[in-house]
Every structure is written in structure tokens, then in C-alpha cells.
Amino acid sequence: MTSELLRVRDLVVEYPAKGFRAKPFRVLKGVSLEIGAGETVGLVGESGSGKTTLGRAVLGLAPVTDGTITFDGADISHANRRQRQKLGRDLQVVFQDPYTSLNPAMQIGDILAEPLGVQGIGAKQSRARVKELLDHVNLPSDALQRQPREFSGGQRQRVAIARALALSPKLIVCDEPVSALDLTTQATVLDLLLQIQRETGVSYLFISHDLDVVRHLSHRVAVLYHGEIVEYGDARQVTERPEHPYTQRLLLASPVPDPDAQALRREERQELAASR
Template sequence: MTAGYAPVPTTTRRKDLLTVEDLVVEYPGKGLFAKPFRVLHGVSVEIAEGETLGLVGESGSGKTTLGRAVLGLAPVTGGTITFQGKDISHASRKQRRELSQDLQVVFQDPYTSLNPSMTVGDILAEPLGIQGISGQQARRRVQELLDRVGMPLDAMGRLPREFSGGQRQRIAIARALALKPRLIVCDEPVSALDLSTQARVLDLLLEIQAQTGVSYLFVSHDLDVVRHVSHRVAVMYEGQLVEQGDARQVTQEPRHPYTQRLLLASPVPDPDRQAARREARRELAEQHATVTA
């Protein structure tokens, strides 16, 4: 993965698009008298207009749950989620339908996120039809979307299985862009792709952001991927934020031992450096275990 940083938004005055304050998410425990299982413990983050917040952590850290809570797919037990100045913590189904025009998602697996029985044209036209856009206007919009993500126009009449993983993810991104959203939750959008395809998809996301001003909540377990696209980075560990700040600072000079371990977990091509990083990571893990014991 080519190291890089998303360009800083040109707005001199920060205007938050999404604000999450003291968010708590709990799921019912298994069994009649079991206590609820708390996944998020008072998490607070903000995303400005035209900004990417990279949310990074290992599996089970709670990062995907945060994205799902923003989308209304996880229960909000406490705290608030504010989008465009409105509290959407407990939005109704009707309100969520209205929100879909400004709040979209790109899922992890391009092989399962697209309906295999629908043509690409129908997949991209579906959200437009739900919003009352149909006919020639929808067709023109679908053509614009395919052009924006670098797909040929003849893709409209083909099925998702006829494309590669990277092409399918481009189609998924086009679907997310169909209604011109203000914020897209990207849930591990490149983890199922090979490295060269990852780089192309990440560059596409950056290009789209530069053209449209869309904001991203970019969820990933890979600090190197997050570094490539984010303005700011938030690091999650066991349902809590342990570090948050400018992408360059967090990914080059992390302060928290857990973030340091994530950085050392990123592979490097030099075997000797890789061995040294592995040893340093092991020592950090031992130190952390001693402190928390």
C-alpha cells in the first residue's frame, strides 16, 4: 500500500456534519437473567464536512458497531448521534428512509453486497426509484455514476458476477453515490481485495471526495490503509477510544501502546525490519499485559 495522506479540507472553518457523544451500545445477554453485553463504552467522535475520519482497531474492538449505530443498524443504549444538527439516535424507519439520501454505506464484501439477480443498471437505479426518480432521468444518472467510478457504460446490462472484485466494489461505491449523500460509512471497503486493487479503490474514494465534498467514516483494521485516506484517525480498543488525532501524528508517532502495536503489525518488505517489528510488538504486548494485570 502506498503511504499517503488525504488532502486537508479547504474550509478554514470546521463545520461538523456528524457528532457522536458518549455513545453506548449494548446487546441482550444470552439467557433469562444474563446481563447485557456492552460493546461501546461512551464513545465520542466528530466528522466535519468533506473530511474522512479513519476508525481503526482489531476485530472485536467495536469499530464496526459504531458504524452500524450511525446507520441505525445497532441499538443506541446511551449517548447521542447528531447528523446535520438533528438527533438521529433513535430515528424511526420513515426517518431512516429520508436519511438515506444523505447517509449511505459501502460494505466490506463486494461479492455479497450486490444482488446477483439484478443487472448493474437496475442496482444503481433502485435507490433512485425509491426517491421517485425514474425513466430517462434515472438512466442519465446511472450513466454518470458508471463514468464517475471508471466503469464502461455497457456494464448497465450485465450482472455483478461478470465483474472482478475491484469492479464490483466500484459498482457498490457508485450505488452509494447515487443520491449524492453527505456522508458515506465505508465498512472495511478494501479488505477483501488484493493490494493493487485496494490502492485503485482508495484513490477512487479520494478523487470522489475531492470532486463532491462527501465525508467518510472509514472503518478498517489496517492502520496503513487508514493512513492513506484519512484526515483524522480514531483508534478503538475493547469498545473505547484510546487515541484520536491528526492522521499523520497518530500513524507516525502514536502515543498509546495499543496504537503502537497496530503500527508495528503492518507488514514491511524487508525481512530484518519485519523481524524487528515483530519483536517490538511482542515486547509492547507484554508491557501492556503487565500494566493491566
């Protein structure tokens, strides 16, 4: 059994509401989950379900109203800036849009070296590490002197993954990392993430709206609906034989490349909607 790396317990996230005496808007309503070392937990839900907010709370980018977030044995629910900087070695993120997550004015070599410099790693060691990272994500060495605009969406996401790997983190929060890519490129990036996990033992919190995507690399899956987890368990069970009606609707909404299978899913989705 893998050792526990991340534990989220009864997490509540609220934002102030507009208007006089308006109650705060509660995005997460007591969410709990765990991620073990070397494990991937998929977090699935539609837009507005709170899944990205959970990822942001883990990263310190969303306020924790109640509950706790424990990472590698330490409570990071309300970590300050200095503590967050130290956490940067072990906790990283890959964002959704490869076109906006990379600074267009910087060369790829400088983008990859930036997190190393922040942690006080010298120039010589940084250069060697950057070359390793390019090899790790299967990008050519001449990418160092090029800018993000010279790459495709899939290649840019490879650069973003390399940047997240720069400090050899223990956990990477992947926030819809393939949703902006075409299906073929999605599969390539997902295979890369699996390969990296096998080689490094890194853990992923993989956030997506697509059950078919999280099935590809998750060990367990949590389904979030209106700020609450409605189904949580083994990835195959949740993504192939879901028990909760909301998860069943998510599964039927996932696109498939086979037109006949897609038509069948559409019929099943209509039948499920009619039975409610």
C-alpha cells in the same frame, strides 16, 4: 475549519445477554467523535473492538442504548423507518464484501438505479444519473447490462461505491471496504475514494483494522479498543507516532510490502510484547 456534519456523543450500545438475569453485553462504552463536511475520520480497531457496531449505529442498524448521534444538525439516535428513508439521500454505506453486497440476480444498471427509484426519481433521470456514476468510478458503459459475477472484486467494489454515490450523499460509512481485496486493488480503490471526495466534498467514516490503510485517506483517526476510544487525533500523529500501547501494537501488526521492513516490525512487535 470544516463545519460539523456528524457528532457522536457518549454513545452506548448494548445487546441482551443470553441466560437468566444475565447482564446486557455492552459493545460501545461512551464513544464520542465528530466528522466535518468533506472530512475523513478513520475508525481503527481489531475484530470485536466495536468499530463496525459504531458504523451500524450511525446507519440505524444497531440500537442506541444511551448517548446521541447528530447528523447535519438533527438527532438521529432513534430515527424511525420513514426518517431513515429520508436520511438515505444524505447518508450511505459501502460494505466490506463486494461479493455479497450486490444482488447477483440483478444487472448493474438496475443495482445503481434502485436507490434512485426508492427516492422517487423518474426513469429518464435515473438512466442519466446511472451513466454518470459509471463514468465517476471508471467503469465501461456496457457494465449496465452485466451482472456482478462478471466483474472482479475491485470492480464490484467500484459498483458498490457508485451505488452509494447515486443520491449525492453528504456522508458515506465505509465498513472495511478494501479488506477483501489484494494490495494493488486496495490502493486503486482508496485512490478512487480520494478522487471522489475531492470532486464532491463527501465525508467518510472509514472503518478498518489496518492503520496503514486509514493513513492513506484520513484526516483524523480514532482508535477503538474494547468499546472505548483510546487515542484520537491527527491522522499522521496517530498512525506514525502513536502514544497508546494498543495503537502501537496495531501499527506494528500492519503488513508492509518490504520484507526487511516487515521483519523489523515483527521484531519491534515482539519487543513491545515482552516489555508489557
